[in-house]
Amino acid sequence: MDTIHGNIQGLKPNQLKQLGRLYQQRLPQDRLTTAEFAQRLAAISTDLNQPLCTYINRRGQVIRVGIGFPHQTQIPPLELPRYGAKRLCGIRCIATNGPGTFPSEAHLTAMVLQRLDALMMLTLTGQGFERRGGGATGYVDVAYLAHLLPQGADSPWSLSPAIDLDTLVEQDFLALVEGLETEFERDFTGQDVDQDHDRIILIGLDTGEQKGQGIADRLQELSRLVDTAGGEVLETVIQKRSRPHPQTVVGAGKVQDIAMAAQTLGANLIVFDRDLSPAQTRNLEQRIGLRVVDRTEVILDIFAQRAQSQAGKLQVELAQLEYQLPRLTGRGQAMSRLGGGIGTRGPGETKLETERRTIQRRLNRLQKEVNELQAHRSRMRQQRQKQEVPTVAIVGYTNAGKSTLINALTNATVYTADQLFATLDPTTRRLVIDNEDGTRSMLLLTDTVGFIHELPPALIDAFRATLEEVTEADGLLHVVDLSHPAWQSQIKAVEGIIGEMEITPGPTLLAFNKLDQVESETLELAKSLYPDAVYVAARERIGFETLRQRLLALV
Missing domain, CATH: 3.40.50.300 (P-loop containing nucleotide triphosphate hydrolases)
Known part of the structure; x- marks a missing residue:
C-alpha cells in the first residue's frame, strides 16, 4: 500500500484502505480539483476526525497523502523539484480544515516553503471533523485558494476570500499556473542572475561571547568573504541565543524563517558565520532544502580560486580534503561495518567507504608533497x-x-x-x-x-x-x-x-x-x-x- 504520512496510530484497516485509494485518483490536468474528489476528502476527513492533505502533480496524480495540516504533512525540501525562483514546484495541495476556520499563516508558510502551485483549503460544514462521534457524511462548506506572488509584492502569497466549491472547480488551473510562472520568469530575467552566481543568505548567531569581534563586524567580514568568493548577499539574519542549538545552531523557528526567506528571495546558498559540525550541516540542509556552508568553506573556496602556483594549489587541496573527510559520514543510505567478528560483517564496501579511502590515500600523498615543499623552502632559506x-x-x-x-x-x-x-x-x-x-x-x-x-x-x-x-x-x-x-x-x-x-x-x-x-x-x-x-x-x-x-x- 502507498505510504500514508502523519500519525496513523489508532486508524482502522478500512480507514487506511480509504486513504490508500486516494493514490488511485486522477484529476483533470486543467482543473484544480473536482467536486467529487473534494467531497470525498471531506468525507474521509470527517470519518477520521482529523485534517487531511493530498498533494497532486500537474498530471493530476495524487503523489502524497498525509494526516494533518499542510505545515505538518509538507514534502521534505530535498524531495521537491528545485527550479529556483523562476518556477513553481509543479505540485498543488488540497487540504481540509475545520468548520468556520480560516487558513492560518502556518498553512500559507508551508505553501511558500514548498513553492506549491496552489493551496486549496476545504472548510467543512458543521458535520466536520471537530464533531466527535463519527457517522457524519462530511461536506465542503466553502473553500479558500492561495498561491505565491512574485517578488516585490506586499505579501509572499495571495489568499482568496471564501469561494463556493462549484465556482472554484470551474477555474482554469493551468492558466493560473502559467500566468504565475510568466511573472516569476519576468522577475528572474529582470534580476539578470548568472547561473553560476550564488545568491546567499548570511546567518549570524549572537551568543554575546564573541571574542575580539562583535556580531556586526563578523557578519560584515563574512559579507566581504562572500563577495570575494563571487557570491551576492541577499539578506542577513541574526538570532540571539545563549548557546548554539546542538542540531541546527539556530532555533527551529528561525530555521523555518530562513527557509521562507530563501524561497521568497530566490537564494540558492545559506552561509553561517561559524563552523558547523557535519550533523548540523546535514540537519540544516534537510530542513531548508538548500546547500548550507560555513565560514571555513567560504575561505577555502577563496583560497582555491586564488592559488596560482603549484605549491599554492597543493596546499589548498590538502586543506580542502582535510576539511571534507569527516563530513562524508552519513551521506550514504547505508553504511557497512567492515572488519572481523560478530556485528562487523556487512554487505561489502559501500560507495561512502570507497570515497573515504580514496580521499585518505590522496591526503597521504599530498601530505608527503607538502613535506617535500617544506624541505625545499627550508633549503632556500638556508641559502639566503x-x-x-x-x-x-x-x-x-x-x-x-x-x-x-x-x-x-x-x-x-x-x-x-x-x-x-x-x-x-x-x-x-x-x-x-x-x-x-x-x-x-x-x-x-x-x-x-x-x-x-x-x-x-x-x-x-x-x-x-x-x-x-x-x-x-x-x-x-x-x-x-x-x-x-x-x-x-x-x-x-x-x-x-x-x-x-x-x-x-x-x-x-x-x-x-x-x-x-x-x-x-x-x-x-x-x-x-x-x-x-x-x-x-x-x-x-x-x-x-x-x-x-x-x-x-x-x-
Missing part, C-alpha cells in the same frame, strides 16, 4: 642565510595592504586588489636602503598570506610550509589597515595567530597603513596606544623613508 642578508616577513590581516606595500618599496609586481586573500603565494623581493654614510644595505622582504579572525586549522596546517617564512624571518613587519573600523581587533587576531606558532618569530615592527584614509581622531588614538609604530600610505608612498630606516634597525 648563507648570504647573510637579513629577511623581514610582512604579516597582517587580509586586505591590510601588504602586497601594495612590497610593490611600492621594491618595485615588484605582486598582484593586488581590494579583496580578501588577493594573494596566497609568498613572494620574496630585495629592498635596497641608502644609508646616511653613502653606503647601501640590503633586506629581503617576504609577502605572506593574510590572516583573519579564527583562521581555519585546516589552512594553518596545510600552509605551514608557507607560514614558516614567518617563523624563520629575522623580523616581522606587521601591517595594519588603520582605516578599517575594527583595526584594533584585527591587530589582536594577527598577534594571536603568531603567538600560537611553534617557533617564536623575531622582533616585530608595527606599520599602520592607509594613512591617507584615516580621520585625525583615529590617528591620535593609534599613536597613543602604539607610540613605537610607523605610519605609511602605501599607494601614496607616504612615510617610506622612516619605514626603511626602522626596518634596517629591526634586523
Whole structure:
C-alpha cells in the first residue's frame, strides 16, 4: 500500500484502505480539483476526525497523502523539484480544515516553503471533523485558494476570500499556473542572475561571547568573504541565543524563517558565520532544502580560486580534503561495518567507504608533497642565510595592504586588489636602503598570506610550509589597515595567530597603513596606544623613508 504520512496510530484497516485509494485518483490536468474528489476528502476527513492533505502533480496524480495540516504533512525540501525562483514546484495541495476556520499563516508558510502551485483549503460544514462521534457524511462548506506572488509584492502569497466549491472547480488551473510562472520568469530575467552566481543568505548567531569581534563586524567580514568568493548577499539574519542549538545552531523557528526567506528571495546558498559540525550541516540542509556552508568553506573556496602556483594549489587541496573527510559520514543510505567478528560483517564496501579511502590515500600523498615543499623552502632559506642578508616577513590581516606595500618599496609586481586573500603565494623581493654614510644595505622582504579572525586549522596546517617564512624571518613587519573600523581587533587576531606558532618569530615592527584614509581622531588614538609604530600610505608612498630606516634597525 502507498505510504500514508502523519500519525496513523489508532486508524482502522478500512480507514487506511480509504486513504490508500486516494493514490488511485486522477484529476483533470486543467482543473484544480473536482467536486467529487473534494467531497470525498471531506468525507474521509470527517470519518477520521482529523485534517487531511493530498498533494497532486500537474498530471493530476495524487503523489502524497498525509494526516494533518499542510505545515505538518509538507514534502521534505530535498524531495521537491528545485527550479529556483523562476518556477513553481509543479505540485498543488488540497487540504481540509475545520468548520468556520480560516487558513492560518502556518498553512500559507508551508505553501511558500514548498513553492506549491496552489493551496486549496476545504472548510467543512458543521458535520466536520471537530464533531466527535463519527457517522457524519462530511461536506465542503466553502473553500479558500492561495498561491505565491512574485517578488516585490506586499505579501509572499495571495489568499482568496471564501469561494463556493462549484465556482472554484470551474477555474482554469493551468492558466493560473502559467500566468504565475510568466511573472516569476519576468522577475528572474529582470534580476539578470548568472547561473553560476550564488545568491546567499548570511546567518549570524549572537551568543554575546564573541571574542575580539562583535556580531556586526563578523557578519560584515563574512559579507566581504562572500563577495570575494563571487557570491551576492541577499539578506542577513541574526538570532540571539545563549548557546548554539546542538542540531541546527539556530532555533527551529528561525530555521523555518530562513527557509521562507530563501524561497521568497530566490537564494540558492545559506552561509553561517561559524563552523558547523557535519550533523548540523546535514540537519540544516534537510530542513531548508538548500546547500548550507560555513565560514571555513567560504575561505577555502577563496583560497582555491586564488592559488596560482603549484605549491599554492597543493596546499589548498590538502586543506580542502582535510576539511571534507569527516563530513562524508552519513551521506550514504547505508553504511557497512567492515572488519572481523560478530556485528562487523556487512554487505561489502559501500560507495561512502570507497570515497573515504580514496580521499585518505590522496591526503597521504599530498601530505608527503607538502613535506617535500617544506624541505625545499627550508633549503632556500638556508641559502639566503648563507648570504647573510637579513629577511623581514610582512604579516597582517587580509586586505591590510601588504602586497601594495612590497610593490611600492621594491618595485615588484605582486598582484593586488581590494579583496580578501588577493594573494596566497609568498613572494620574496630585495629592498635596497641608502644609508646616511653613502653606503647601501640590503633586506629581503617576504609577502605572506593574510590572516583573519579564527583562521581555519585546516589552512594553518596545510600552509605551514608557507607560514614558516614567518617563523624563520629575522623580523616581522606587521601591517595594519588603520582605516578599517575594527583595526584594533584585527591587530589582536594577527598577534594571536603568531603567538600560537611553534617557533617564536623575531622582533616585530608595527606599520599602520592607509594613512591617507584615516580621520585625525583615529590617528591620535593609534599613536597613543602604539607610540613605537610607523605610519605609511602605501599607494601614496607616504612615510617610506622612516619605514626603511626602522626596518634596517629591526634586523
